Amino acid sequence: MGDRSTFESQVSPLLDSLYRTALRMTKNSDDAEDLVQETCLKAYRYFDRFEEGSNLRAWMFKILTNLFINRYRKKTKEPTAVEYDEGGDFYLYNQMVESGAVSENVGPEKDLFDRMLGADVQEAIDELPEDFRIVVVMAFIEGLSYEEIAEALDVPMGTVKSRLHRGRKMLQKSLFHYARKAGVIPPSS
Amino acid sequence: MSEHLDALDCQAALAKLYEYIDGELTETDRELVRQHLEMCRPCLTQYEYEELFHEYVKRRAPRPTASDSFKARLSQRLQDEANAMTFSGSSGRESRRQSFPRFALAASIMLLITVGAWWMTQNAGPRSCDWTKLAMIHEHSESVGSPLVTASTRSTIEAVRMIARELQLQSTFVPRSVPSELVTHEARVMPWKRHPIGQVGWRCPSSGNDVSFFISHESCMPMTDEPLSVIDGRSYRMATINGYRAICWREDAGYVCAIMAEQGFDTMIAWAEQMRDPRASF
């Protein structure tokens, strides 16, 4: 059972992380602030149901996600049954090998992606379909473990893995296309 | 490719590559992948690309932080909430409202008690129910996920029967048919003290909106306004449940159904008429 007098001190280290995730969910700073505020108030009210010693971060992200789904997602009209074209495994690597930009047996230089893609990563993340975007943000940007994400989204670990896997591929594909449009990567022959 | 006993082949190693990068493998698996990468140049190259991509995304994604003014505001809100909770001795939900609505709320609770008292003389056993708490429970159940029953694949009728059983209702509203615009997506029973409420949810795929109807006691769903519409002597009234506008009506058994009126009241009433079947019983 969580002790309310310590709520604020326990939650404040998580605020930036919650805010960033909310921002990528709502794509709007006012909505993100509202969402985080509502999350904190709700968590505060129900803090006596939080099991001391269990994972507070996952619990907070769970409340955030559910509020987002129940409040904000209704406003947007996202297609639900679309087959997303995500490209194959190791999309970027394979495309780069194919386009002759890299050699199969030579490791990449450190600044390769900055040089070649350079593109706006945030824009590419924002374009991901919501389910994948949320998982990618939680894992890549906020560093949540698969287990924490599974708890936050209330889905099995396998779902987290596969969404993250597909999210990676989609991200690689869209960044690759930016780069190709910008002419950094030559068009395939 | 390595020929060691137990060693992974390329396919197995690559299948674990993302988990390796994300630090999600067990120690044994991590070691096996590491060994493979040490011996297999093509896989190592692939790994290096993926790892570098991972780093690139982490580095290039902006990391905005919540503003100090927001943090200060939030801290103030939490403080207010703490005071309100001390003041009301309970949830503090109603205390968060301004003082005028609190009066209004007190008045409606008084009204509710009066209605509830009248109701108890008409029907054996119903318990009075504070709708603000109900709404909070509903919201809480949605946000931290504590439904007793979730039945996303069940048909509507089946879901309603299940909920009625769960609530041990003698008789209640059973949808005769569900408008073709709606797809049943969940049915659940949520507890509130000793007073459970049931909810069947539908989704309207064309708009993405959710609509719900509740099986509950009337005092949980007070009807606040003049009738919006009267059909065959049945009054559809408006209620506001935790900020959502809903339509409510009374069934023979005294249970009240409410549907979230995000679609506009006319549509909701038309749907309700299409669904209701007062003759059905369990």
Ligand SMILES: [Zn+2]
């Ligand atoms: Zn290999």
